[in-house]
Amino acid sequence: MAPDWRDQASCAGEDPEIFFPLSDSASPGDEAFLARTICRRCPVLLVCRSWAIDHGEDDGIWGATTAAQRRAIRRARLGPQK
């Protein structure tokens, strides 16, 4: 079986609640800030982020992005709406 990018995830073993904060606020001390700090050292950050964007993942921190950031990326990919 092909290796899965999740096998290299830096968040493995971390408290999942860190990655599903109640708020998207990512100021120092917030859960989202801690999650994004862990993501930034993750060797699969880009593939994780792409997976979350492509799959419409609309909850939690994935690839150092908040749900709002991923929605903005998806909107930008669609281009200007008429």
Ligand code: SF4
């Ligand atoms: S980028 Fe973040 S959420 Fe994605 S696998 Fe790595 S640590 Fe986990």
